[in-house]
Amino acid sequence: MTNSIADVGKAELLFVIGSNTTECHPIIGRLIRQGVKFKGTKLIIADPRTTELAKMASIHLRHKPGTDVALINAMMHVIIEENLLNKKFIQERTEGFEQLAETVKKYTPEMAEKITGVPSTDIIKAARMFAGVDKAAVLYGMGITQHTTGTDNVKTLANLLMLTGNIGREGTGLSPLRGQNNVQGACDMGALPNVLTGYQAVTDQEKRKAAETAWGVSALPAKPGLTMGEMMSTKPGSGVKAMYIMGENPIITDPDMRHTRQSLTNLEFLVVQDIFPTETAVIADVILPAMAYAEKDGTFTNTERRVQRVRKAVEPPGEAKADWEIITLLAEKMGHPFGRKNPEQIMEEIASLTPIYGGIHYDRLNGYGLQWPCTDRNHPGTPFLHQGKFNRGLGKFHAVEYKPPAESVSSGFPLILTTGRILEHYHAGSMTRRSEVLDKLCPNGTIDIHPEDALKLGIVDGDIVAIASERGKIEAPVRITDETAPGLAFMAFHWSELPVNVVTSTASDPSAKIPEFKVSAVKAVLAVLDRASQDNAFFARLAENPVEALKEYDLTPEEKAAIASGDIRKIESWVGKLDERLKKWLIARLQQEKW
Amino acid sequence: MTTTASTTAEEKKVATITLTIDGKKVEAPKGVTVLEAALGADIYIPTLCYDPDLKPYGACRLCVVEIDGMRGIVSSCTTPAADKMVVHTETPKVNQARRIAIELIMANHIGDCLTCAKNQQCELQKVARYLGIEQEHFDRLRKGTRVLPIDKSHPAFDRDHNKCILCGRCVRACQEIAGVGAIDLAYRGYAAKVSTFGDKPIHDSICESCGECIARCPTGALVPKRTRQATRHVKTICPYCGVGCSIYLGMRGNEIVEVQGDRESPVNKGGLCVKGRFGFDFVNHPSRLTKPLIRKEGKGKDIQVNGNFKDIFREATWDEALDLVAKRLNQIKEKYGPDSIGVLSSAKCTNEENYLLQKFTRAVIGTNNIDHCARL
Ligand code: SF4
Ligand code: SF4
Ligand code: SF4
Ligand code: SF4
Ligand code: FES
Numbered sequence: 002m003t004n005s006i007a008d009v010g011k012a013e014l015l016f017v018i019g020s021n022t023t024e025c026h027p028i029i030g031r032l033i034r035q036g037v038k039f040k041g042t043k044l045i046i047a048d049p050r051t052t053e054l055a056k057m058a059s060i061h062l063r064h065k066p067g068t069d070v071a072l073i074n075a076m077m078h079v080i081i082e083e084n085l086l087n088k089k090f091i092q093e094r095t096e097g098f099e100q101l102a103e104t105v106k107k108y109t110p111e112m113a114e115k116i117t118g119v120p121s122t123d124i125i126k127a128a129r130m131f132a133g134v135d136k137a138a139v140l141y142g143m144g145i146t147q148h149t150t151g152t153d154n155v156k157t158l159a160n161l162l163m164l165t166g167n168i169g170r171e172g173t174g175l176s177p178l179r180g181q182n183n184v185q186g187a188c189d190m191g192a193l194p195n196v197l198t199g200y201q202a203v204t205d206q207e208k209r210k211a212a213e214t215a216w217g218v219s220a221l222p223a224k225p226g227l228t229m230g231e232m233m234s235t236k237p238g239s240g241v242k243a244m245y246i247m248g249e250n251p252i253i254t255d256p257d258m259r260h261t262r263q264s265l266t267n268l269e270f271l272v273v274q275d276i277f278p279t280e281t282a283v284i285a286d287v288i289l290p291a292m293a294y295a296e297k298d299g300t301f302t303n304t305e306r307r308v309q310r311v312r313k314a315v316e317p318p319g320e321a322k323a324d325w326e327i328i329t330l331l332a333e334k335m336g337h338p339f340g341r342k343n344p345e346q347i348m349e350e351i352a353s354l355t356p357i358y359g360g361i362h363y364d365r366l367n368g369y370g371l372q373w374p375c376t377d378r379n380h381p382g383t384p385f386l387h388q389g390k391f392n393r394g395l396g397k398f399h400a401v402e403y404k405p406p407a408e409s410v411s412s413g414f415p416l417i418l419t420t421g422r423i424l425e426h427y428h429a430g431s432m433t434r435r436s437e438v439l440d441k442l443c444p445n446g447t448i449d450i451h452p453e454d455a456l457k458l459g460i461v462d463g464d465i466v467a468i469a470s471e472r473g474k475i476e477a478p479v480r481i482t483d484e485t486a487p488g489l490a491f492m493a494f495h496w497s498e499l500p501v502n503v504v505t506s507t508a509s510d511p512s513a514k515i516p517e518f519k520v521s522a523v524k525a526v527l528a529v530l531d532r533a534s535q536d537n538a539f540f541a542r543l544a545e546n547p548v549e550a551l552k553e554y555d556l557t558p559e560e561k562a563a564i565a566s567g568d569i570r571k572i573e574s575w576v577g578k579l580d581e582r583l584k585k586w587l588i589a590r591l592q593q594e595k596w
Numbered sequence: 597m598t599t600t601a602s603t604t605a606e607e608k609k610v611a612t613i614t615l616t617i618d619g620k621k622v623e624a625p626k627g628v629t630v631l632e633a634a635l636g637a638d639i640y641i642p643t644l645c646y647d648p649d650l651k652p653y654g655a656c657r658l659c660v661v662e663i664d665g666m667r668g669i670v671s672s673c674t675t676p677a678a679d680k681m682v683v684h685t686e687t688p689k690v691n692q693a694r695r696i697a698i699e700l701i702m703a704n705h706i707g708d709c710l711t712c713a714k715n716q717q718c719e720l721q722k723v724a725r726y727l728g729i730e731q732e733h734f735d736r737l738r739k740g741t742r743v744l745p746i747d748k749s750h751p752a753f754d755r756d757h758n759k760c761i762l763c764g765r766c767v768r769a770c771q772e773i774a775g776v777g778a779i780d781l782a783y784r785g786y787a788a789k790v791s792t793f794g795d796k797p798i799h800d801s802i803c804e805s806c807g808e809c810i811a812r813c814p815t816g817a818l819v820p821k822r823t824r825q826a827t828r829h830v831k832t833i834c835p836y837c838g839v840g841c842s843i844y845l846g847m848r849g850n851e852i853v854e855v856q857g858d859r860e861s862p863v864n865k866g867g868l869c870v871k872g873r874f875g876f877d878f879v880n881h882p883s884r885l886t887k888p889l890i891r892k893e894g895k896g897k898d899i900q901v902n903g904n905f906k907d908i909f910r911e912a913t914w915d916e917a918l919d920l921v922a923k924r925l926n927q928i929k930e931k932y933g934p935d936s937i938g939v940l941s942s943a944k945c946t947n948e949e950n951y952l953l954q955k956f957t958r959a960v961i962g963t964n965n966i967d968h969c970a971r972l
Binding site: 005006025029039179182183184188189191192195197222224225226228241244245247248249251254269270276277284285286287289290293294295299300304309310314315316318319321323325329330334335337339348351424432433436 | 804
């Protein structure tokens with residue numbers, strides 16, 4: 002986040018896009034609710050789904066998944082057209098405005114309406130409202146980043162903020178809401194293929210030199226490494242031969258499960274270090290038992306860049322060891338002793354190599370942590386970035402064109418599936434599913450389908466449906482809800498017994514490499530019908546189009562009438578006994594088709 | 597805003613006022629109530645409906661005081677403190693009013709302290725004792741006519757209306773802090789009770805299970821299921837989402853028995869969501885890995901595991917397991933080069949661990965093939 006969590010309470014207007022905040026970041030969601038309910042904070046929500054926040058928003062822009070750039074460009078079109086921009090800010094602090102103005106010119110609200118499905122009047126209203134306040138902040142979640150155009154989406158949002166001067170002040174800014182507790186910290190620490198700690202490029206010789214000296218090695222690799230997806234590529238000549246996986250469960254969390262499983266199975270050697278026997282651990286060659294957060298000391302960095310202390314409260318079970326200790330021991334075994342440092346001493350090493358963490362020392366973290374950049378012992382930390390000037394000097398407008406998502410609906414796969422999280426569970430579920438209260442609160446996953454689609458598919462609440470994409474198929478119970486949009490299905494990925502990543506798409510953003518979890522083309526079919534059609538061509542046709550299928554049987558008017566009135570015996574006399582649910586489905590379907 | 601918990605440096609600079617409470621000169625920041633001024637100066641005034649995180653409510657009438665120049669008695673939790681105010685917290689009038697108030701509350705309160713989960717931590721008990729009402733009186737005061745069923749529908753907590761004193765703290769917490777509004781005071785007079793919309797069991801309401809109401813209930817009316825009181829607390833950070841709420845783990849022996857939000861934290865100001873508050877027991881789950889495991893010879897990776905984990909893996913010592921890992925990684929590095937090894941770090945592990953693992957990847961293995969789940 003460029004700003005702090007507390008800033009959410011200070012903005013006059015919040016624009017929340019691609020984030021179901023009350024479920025995924027509940028305490029921030031709460032601040033938004035409090036603002037709207039008690040302080041008159043204006044709220045614009047852009048989300049294909051009608052989330053809790055959308056229900057209380059001033060404006061809900063219900064755009065089609067993956068059309069964010071078109072939507073924001075159109076808002077900027079209106080702001081420029083109606084001269085609602087912050088000229089002073091643009092002049093003093095930015096560059097590239099002309100290019101941006103040129104690009105968004107063609108994104109009229111009417112044009113954007115065609116792409117996004119959002120009424121042009123709403124786009125205009127939202128643009129005016131956004132530009133009409135002194136302090137507006139943008140909050141976004143994975144709904145922005147989990148797209149083939151994720152990087153573009155973020156750039157467009159930055160454009161919107163710069164255009165209106167909403168950067169570098171309290172109550173403004175661009176705030177990505179990070180999913181996992183320490184995803185910010187893992188990035189800060191250089192657990193990325195292209196950067197060392199503190200985002201220092203591996204290609205930068207000087208930065209490498211500093212690390213080489215500190216680590217006592219001669220030549221650190223200069224070529225950026227492979228991303229997770231690339232490591233797991235199964236294309237000949239790509240991917241890796243061995244993997245070491247600490248505290249992740251890619252089988253459940255990565256797109257296209259069959260592919261993930263295959264690539265991990267193909268490895269010559271796989272080590273998994275975890276607290277539970279996860280789906281991924283099961284295919285490992287060696288499993289190393291790790292400590293849970295409550296069993297060790299350390300730090301986490303939250304979404305507002307606040308480095309906070311984690312403290313040991315419990316003794317670990319059996320012989321489980323802290324992850325830092327395991328790595329230390331392994332490095333020793335491999336002939337490169339790290340010098341047995343405890344977490345506090347490791348942080349000293351981090352501070353010495355990482356300018357933005359330069360002032361992070363355990364003795365300073367006893368209160369409520371420090372927000373980086375915190376460059377030296379006396380630095381108080383940084384609640385909001387880009388005050389007065391951007392890191393790079395002038396803020397650059399990156400004009401971005403709309404590109405459609407990688408997958409789109411077709412006659413074979415007529416629904417878009419978006420995946421996400423729900424309030425009671427977390428990630429692959431290995432923790433929350435083992436928590437009695439959380440699992441009881443929400444023991445079963447569902448696929449959410451809009452009533453309009455349900456009607457078309459002839460399915461009712463609680464039915465089991467088969468959801469298939471080009472990559473695979475799963476069965477899941479249906480929840481019919483207008484929280485999702487027509488043509489859009491939603492499913493969370495917390496249940497290993499309902500592994501939605503069997504069907505998701507591996508298409509990913511070319512630079513950020515984030516998979517497009519928000520847009521997979523799928524089809525949904527009543528599960529009994531799907532099963533029946535596996536080995537029966539008639540049912541296969543029935544599933545596609547019952548009217549056409551039955552036409553093959555040259556029916557007399559009496560027979561047609563009998564079927565239409567619900568007399569399924571006739572059909573059974575041709576195709577054999579039908580499952581009860583299938584019978585009902587067929588009757589409803591035939592009536593609906595005005596047979 | 598709901599929280600006055602963390603006063604920022606700015607707010608602290610505001611003007612102070614001076615008042616006299618029970619003959620003692622007391623300084624207080626401008627804008628506080630008489631009650632807060634007294635509490636700030638360590639002068640105890642009994643309260644039941646007051647909560648520092650919530651707007652004043654003035655329902656229980658226990659916090660009454662006399663103030664020079666004002667007629668009769670006033671509730672200190674709703675009266676703003678003013679400069680030069682003279683306040684008396686112990687006068688015959690005050691005592692009589694408090695006594696009546698507590699007796700009224702007790703009269704409708706049905707419950708046996710000895711079997712109550714809140715025993716010893718109950719604010720009603722504490723206030724009653726302070727006002728000189730002993731255990732024996734409790735039973736005499738109780739009319740005990742209206743016994744309502746306990747709502748046990750929620751997996752995390754029970755609602756026992758019989759112990760409810762209608763202080764409204766839960767209702768206000770749900771409204772002002774959680775922003776949900778799942779519960780409200782319904783019905784009037786004798787039949788009054790805290791109710792969900794349509795008086796449905798709480799589990800079937802719009803309740804989001806955040807537990808803010810439970811954390812603020814002064815009595816045993818709202819208690820977590822299977823409560824065990826903690827013997828010590830350890831301050832740490834919630835292990836779930838990126839908000840990073842500051843928490844206290846309530847410990848009993850080597851087990852976490854509760855989680856409390858940290859009211860001083862600028863991140864969550866004491867608030868928690870359902871995961872942070874109730875999702876702590878996974879740590880003690882029996883399926884935790886406790887020993888290094890090595891795949892048995894000839895166990896193919898395509899076998900589906902349905903609980904028969906032990907058939908596929910054998911236990912090993914740390915030494916043996918780490919030796920094997922070191923040997924195999926070295927072999928593979930030798931054979932195909934360092935870039936043939938990939939490492940996944942974890943957004944759930946600490947900074948120190950992420951740092952060490954990327955150092956291990958770069959300095960020991962010699963590749964930049966390190967990544968984590970940031971994208972998922
Ligand atoms: S709520 Fe308090 S007074 Fe009532 S039974 Fe429980 S401990 Fe006793
Ligand atoms: S648990 Fe939270 S949402 Fe549910 S009633 Fe209590 S305060 Fe309201
Ligand atoms: S349930 Fe507890 S907090 Fe709510 S009104 Fe009753 S006593 Fe007060
Ligand atoms: S308590 Fe809830 S909002 Fe806070 S960090 Fe934990 S999961 Fe996130
Ligand atoms: S605390 Fe003042 S009326 Fe209850």
